[in-house]
Amino acid sequence: MSLMGTVLKRSFSSSAGRAAIKHVTVIGGGLMGSGIAQVAAQTGHDVTMVDMSEDILSKSTKYIEKNLTRVVKKKFKDDAEGGEKFLRETMARLSTNTDANNAAQKTDLVIEAIVENLDVKQKLFSGLDKAAPQHTIFASNTSSLPIKDISVSTSRADRFGGLHFFNPVPIMKLLEVIRLPETSDATFQSLMDFGQAVGKTTVEAKDTPGFIVNRLLVPYIMEAVRLLERGDASARDIDVAMKLGAGYPMGPIELADYVGLDTCKFIIDGWNKSMPDNPLFNPSPMLNKLVSEEKLGVKTGEGFYKYGKK
Numbered sequence: 001m002s003l004m005g006t007v008l009k010r011s012f013s014s015s016a017g018r019a020a021i022k023h024v025t026v027i028g029g030g031l032m033g034s035g036i037a038q039v040a041a042q043t044g045h046d047v048t049m050v051d052m053s054e055d056i057l058s059k060s061t062k063y064i065e066k067n068l069t070r071v072v073k074k075k076f077k078d079d080a081e082g083g084e085k086f087l088r089e090t091m092a093r094l095s096t097n098t099d100a101n102n103a104a105q106k107t108d109l110v111i112e113a114i115v116e117n118l119d120v121k122q123k124l125f126s127g128l129d130k131a132a133p134q135h136t137i138f139a140s141n142t143s144s145l146p147i148k149d150i151s152v153s154t155s156r157a158d159r160f161g162g163l164h165f166f167n168p169v170p171i172m173k174l175l176e177v178i179r180l181p182e183t184s185d186a187t188f189q190s191l192m193d194f195g196q197a198v199g200k201t202t203v204e205a206k207d208t209p210g211f212i213v214n215r216l217l218v219p220y221i222m223e224a225v226r227l228l229e230r231g232d233a234s235a236r237d238i239d240v241a242m243k244l245g246a247g248y249p250m251g252p253i254e255l256a257d258y259v260g261l262d263t264c265k266f267i268i269d270g271w272n273k274s275m276p277d278n279p280l281f282n283p284s285p286m287l288n289k290l291v292s293e294e295k296l297g298v299k300t301g302e303g304f305y306k307y308g309k310k
């Protein structure tokens with residue numbers, strides 16, 4: 001469906017029993033949050049993006065504008081005026097706030113995309129639960145934490161679910177929608193509708209470790225790191241092999257750098273703690289060393305590979 005078609009579809013995407021999502025609050029304006037805010041705004045939703053400081057929010061807003069310019073170049077190739085209008089209107093739908101509770105006072109959906117830390121997420125949602133209207137649905141974009149463990153910090157398990165987007169959000173077509181046994185049918189349908197309204201193909205997943213994609217992808221990345229660690233192949237050869245031999249767009253080592261080595265480490269440490277008997281989730285000394293040196297991948301300019309200055 002075209003971008004404009006997606007905007008139009010949104011107006012018709014809700015039916016009785018499920019809430020229409022008009023205003024979205026995205027908490028966290030990092031790699032994922034900025035992408036989620038972008039796709040929501042470009043498909044006609046009003047969006048408030050929240051982060052810790054004006055400085056971070058200003059950088060995220062600039063990043064979104066730059067990415068929207070890529071969209072405009074593609075979608076409005078022969079319509080400069082239409083492209084300019086699209087960019088202007090999308091940016092006008094996007095506002096920022098450094099106070100999550102204040103931002104959530106008038107919103108239909110909160111999507112949390114902050115640091116992958118259970119305590120911090122619980123603290124955030126506990127405050128939001130008091131600040132947000134009754135009807136507001138809460139969702140986490142967590143990569144690896146149980147949605148249930150996050151939801152217990154609120155009194156709205158029936159209006160809680162997972163929306164797991166993929167990096168880079170504007171490009172990756174999938175959205176995993178995670179439902180808890182407590183998630184109401186109306187909430188689940190609203191989340192599915194929202195996913196389709198932002199142009200994603202949705203799949204339903206249970207609240208099991210890694211949902212669908214990460215349960216398969218993270219062990220694959222870690223096996224590649226272990227291959228490298230054992231000296232069985234170079235990073236480049238592992239990546240070339242998987243791109244040309246298995247048709248992946250990126251090899252596993254460059255993908256680890258792309259996702260962020262801190263995120264990879266956090267996921268694997270958490271699963272190793274909760275499932276210590278599964279060798280697929282064993283920690284990697286090489287990964288741990290890079291993270292301790294703050295070599296976190298593309299976002300810091302170095303991980304397994306070196307990148308240009310960020």
Ligand SMILES: C[C@H](O)CC(=O)SCCNC(=O)CCNC(=O)[C@H](O)C(C)(C)COP(=O)(O)OP(=O)(O)OC[C@H]1O[C@@H](n2cnc3c(N)ncnc32)[C@H](O)[C@@H]1OP(=O)(O)O
Nearest residue numbers: 067070074142143165166167168170171172214249250259
């Ligand atoms: C861990 C978490 O919980 C879950 C996850 O997110 S796991 C990670 C999932 N993501 C992946 O597996 C990504 C795998 N990699 C890829 O799909 C591709 O390498 C890629 C899309 C990132 C880049 O594609 P590639 O062809 O190598 O580079 P490039 O030509 O620069 O980009 C392709 C298109 O994407 C666009 N693009 C690339 N990065 C972008 C970004 N960050 N934002 C917006 N658009 C972007 C480019 O503009 C380009 O558009 P065009 O084809 O219309 O010109």
Ligand SMILES: NC(=O)c1ccc[n+]([C@@H]2O[C@H](COP(=O)([O-])OP(=O)(O)OC[C@H]3O[C@@H](n4cnc5c(N)ncnc54)[C@H](O)[C@@H]3O)[C@@H](O)[C@H]2O)c1
Nearest residue numbers: 028029030031032033051052113114115116142143167259
């Ligand atoms: N990186 C990926 O490929 C990927 C993919 C899917 C899901 N995720 C998940 O998405 C979430 C965010 O990941 P990311 O890669 O965007 O991280 P990131 O570090 O790029 O961004 C996180 C942002 O959250 C902000 N933040 C932290 N605590 C906050 C708080 N209490 N209130 C407001 N803002 C706060 C930080 O300042 C930062 O800008 C994590 O749960 C991660 O597991 C990541």
